Amino acid sequence: MYICKISGYIPEVVVSNAYFTQVNGLTDEWILARTGIQERRKVKPGENTNTMAVEAVKLGLDTLPFAPEALDLIVGGTYTPYDTIHSLAHAVQNFLNISDIPVVSISSACSSFVNAMEIVQGYFAMNKAEKALVVLADHNTAYSDDNDTVGGHLWGDGASAIFVSKTRVSESDFLVKDIITGGAGNVGKAAEGVFLRPNDERFMMKYGKDVFLNACTYMAKVTQDILTKNGYKTEDLDYFVPHQANLRITKNVAQTLGLPEDKALSNIQYLGNTGCAGCSIALYENRFRFQKGDLIAVTVFGGGYSYGSMLLEV
Numbered sequence: 001m002y003i004c005k006i007s008g009y010i011p012e013v014v015v016s017n018a019y020f021t022q023v024n025g026l027t028d029e030w031i032l033a034r035t036g037i038q039e040r041r042k043v044k045p046g047e048n049t050n051t052m053a054v055e056a057v058k059l060g061l062d063t064l065p066f067a068p069e070a071l072d073l074i075v076g077g078t079y080t081p082y083d084t085i086h087s088l089a090h091a092v093q094n095f096l097n098i099s100d101i102p103v104v105s106i107s108s109a110c111s112s113f114v115n116a117m118e119i120v121q122g123y124f125a126m127n128k129a130e131k132a133l134v135v136l137a138d139h140n141t142a143y144s145d146d147n148d149t150v151g152g153h154l155w156g157d158g159a160s161a162i163f164v165s166k167t168r169v170s171e172s173d174f175l176v177k178d179i180i181t182g183g184a185g186n187v188g189k190a191a192e193g194v195f196l197r198p199n200d201e202r203f204m205m206k207y208g209k210d211v212f213l214n215a216c217t218y219m220a221k222v223t224q225d226i227l228t229k230n231g232y233k234t235e236d237l238d239y240f241v242p243h244q245a246n247l248r249i250t251k252n253v254a255q256t257l258g259l260p261e262d263k264a265l266s267n268i269q270y271l272g273n274t275g276c277a278g279c280s281i282a283l284y285e286n287r288f289r290f291q292k293g294d295l296i297a298v299t300v301f302g303g304g305y306s307y308g309s310m311l312l313e314v
Contacts, residue, residue, distance in 0.1 A: 001124050002173040003312070005163040007060030008284035009052050010271065013042040020153045023146050031153050036247020040156035040272025042141045048082035050091035052159035053137040057092050060161040065169045066131060068096055073129035075119050076105035077112030077136045077276045080143050092135050102129065109302025110243050111181070112136060112276035114310050117164070118179045124166045134162040138275030143198070154245075156272025160280035174296075174312045180226045181308035182218075211303065215249050218307040220256040223299045226309040234258050238294040239286070243301050244268040244278030253299070276302070290314045
């Protein structure tokens with residue numbers, strides 16, 4: 001299958017590290033050293049997960065290489081829903097006004113991008129769809145606590161839309177060569193490492209070190225697995241797009257894989273952790289630097305310890 005178009009929506013409001021110094025006393029130097037984050041984006045009043053998803057889709061319709069009416073599957077991904085019933089995928093369907101097609105929303109925390117793409121792969125394999133839209137959005141600031149000195153400074157908001165075709169549509173398409181996903185919800189502190197329980201508690205990161213260690217382990221492992229499975233070595237990669245959670249994780253995984261840091265694309269420095277939309281936003285932001293034939297690994301890891309990797313060829 002092929003990615004035909006990627007778009008991203010980045011909110012206008014910028015929240016600098018200086019804000020958190022005022023709110024909870026964390027200094028710019030402290031935040032930078034531990035996360036790599038300088039600033040993050042936040043939605044304006046009246047915006048939410050669904051509105052961001054729709055905005056990302058609107059931006060993607062410009063120069064879309066096929067008619068939007070050809071879409072016969074919508075898969076949404078978020079762990080910060082605005083509406084748990086009329087989900088972001090249904091909001092996008094309503095905007096596009098396309099009837100009688102499968103519309104589903106999933107949550108596997110920050111790894112939802114790759115899981116959503118795998119769902120599309122399955123629909124294509126069963127001949128139940130030919131043109132799909134994956135839309136990802138996380139309104140993290142709706143659930144985070146700015147006073148939380150453990151994780152309140154990590155979060156940003158953002159959305160992305162990925163238009164996918166079973167067959168090639170144009171020469172600029174990205175070939176999805178392979179997808180591997182997995183879950184490690186029975187490992188370490190997966191159940192308590194980082195959680196969001198809307199009825200009881202906002203974002204909490206009780207065992208950040210365990211999250212960090214397992215993210216580094218599983219992201220490196222699944223990236224190596226997908227390369228080996230497809231006959232590649234790490235040096236064959238032109239770009240590596242890891243989950244945008246922490247710049248230290250990105251550097252650790254790149255070092256484990258033996259990749260130069262300039263091959264690892266990152267936007268967490270100025271967007272914060274945008275959840276399951278982070279990797280696809282990074283693909284969108286860097287779309288003009290990719291060259292024909294480039295090999296790209298997109299690797300994700302989510303709270304609850306879900307993980308996955310997708311191998312792309314431009």
